[in-house]
Amino acid sequence: MEIRTRGEACGKVILFGEHFVVHGVPAIAAGISNKTTVEVEPSSEMLFIPGNQRTIPELTYRSINNVLSAMGIKGNFKVTLGGDLPTAGGLGSSAAFCVALAIAFAKQAGLTLSKEQINNFAYEGEKAFHGNPSGIDNVLATYGGVMTYTRGTTSKENKFEPLRTVGRFYLTVGITGKSSPTVAMVSKVGDFKKTKPDEFAELAKKAEKIVSEAEDSLFSGNMERLGALMNENELLLEALGVVSAENIKIINSARGAGALGAKITGGGGGGCCIAIAKDKTHAEQILVAIRKEGFDGFITTVG
Numbered sequence: 001m002e003i004r005t006r007g008e009a010c011g012k013v014i015l016f017g018e019h020f021v022v023h024g025v026p027a028i029a030a031g032i033s034n035k036t037t038v039e040v041e042p043s044s045e046m047l048f049i050p051g052n053q054r055t056i057p058e059l060t061y062r063s064i065n066n067v068l069s070a071m072g073i074k075g076n077f078k079v080t081l082g083g084d085l086p087t088a089g090g091l092g093s094s095a096a097f098c099v100a101l102a103i104a105f106a107k108q109a110g111l112t113l114s115k116e117q118i119n120n121f122a123y124e125g126e127k128a129f130h131g132n133p134s135g136i137d138n139v140l141a142t143y144g145g146v147m148t149y150t151r152g153t154t155s156k157e158n159k160f161e162p163l164r165t166v167g168r169f170y171l172t173v174g175i176t177g178k179s180s181p182t183v184a185m186v187s188k189v190g191d192f193k194k195t196k197p198d199e200f201a202e203l204a205k206k207a208e209k210i211v212s213e214a215e216d217s218l219f220s221g222n223m224e225r226l227g228a229l230m231n232e233n234e235l236l237l238e239a240l241g242v243v244s245a246e247n248i249k250i251i252n253s254a255r256g257a258g259a260l261g262a263k264i265t266g267g268g269g270g271g272c273c274i275a276i277a278k279d280k281t282h283a284e285q286i287l288v289a290i291r292k293e294g295f296d297g298f299i300t301t302v303g
């Protein structure tokens with residue numbers, strides 16, 4: 001058996017439908033090329049080494065324990081985080097961490113796992129970070145690609161389907177640098193739903209329509225329409241109250257640089273924004289505009 005084992009998994013962007021997906025509305029997400037890596041080795045005590053990433057150790061230890069107990073593995077390990085996926089930014093880093101963990105722990109225990117098993121074990125780890133995760137992040141971290149995801153009433157009923165897209169397209173990701181507390185944002189939306197059920201139902205209906213039209217636009221390659229739908233989706237997220245002043249600055253600068261559409265991605269309240277570009281050069285121009293506003297970012301492809 002290897003002493004030190006490794007796992008890796010990709011991050012994701014939610015193209016359409018975050019937050020509403022927690023409440024059963026379909027969402028579309030895509031794996032991105034940035035990855036989280038995890039190295040695991042037996043140790044006399046449980047140790048988590050975050051490298052140069054911002055993490056919340058208490059939640060991370062809890063997620064490691066959740067994954068280990070779901071997998072039925074006993075013992076202490078040193079867990080080292082690596083990779084180029086920024087944490088705490090709505091890019092699915094906690095889910096990618098849990099998927100990478102399950103892969104590395106399986107190698108420690110000499111287990112061969114199916115993707116479905118990896119996804120299920122990672123979901124248990126995700127619960128430590130989110131409380132009420134829809135499951136979309138761990139599905140994307142496990143399978144990658146572009147997916148429509150629908151949460152069921154039980155996790156066994158969660159459904160996901162790979163989406164056909166016409167070719168690849170470029171996204172510019174803008175990073176606010178403000179930690180995105182997904183758990184707080186998800187609970188804020190939960191409160192909105194409780195206090196304004198009719199308003200929430202109206203927004204959710206619109207979100208569902210946007211997702212269905214976005215599937216068609218992705219299939220036909222109608223990027224102009226896809227961008228317009230992204231802007232419409234952003235308005236719904238603003239109505240939910242999950243968009244921060246930093247998010248707005250990035251979105252406006254991307255649109256000012258001619259982005260076909262722009263919105264937050266993931267939990268919001270900071271974290272990251274995405275903008276659809278016409279091509280690679282345009283994606284770079286959008287990135288320059290975002291940097292001029294004082295934010296960092298990167299370019300990724302989808303499809």
Ligand code: MEV
Pocket residue numbers: 014017018019020021022090092130132133134135136137182186265266267
């Ligand atoms: C987080 O990446 C996306 C949210 O919809 C939460 C979830 O689906 O678990 C905000």
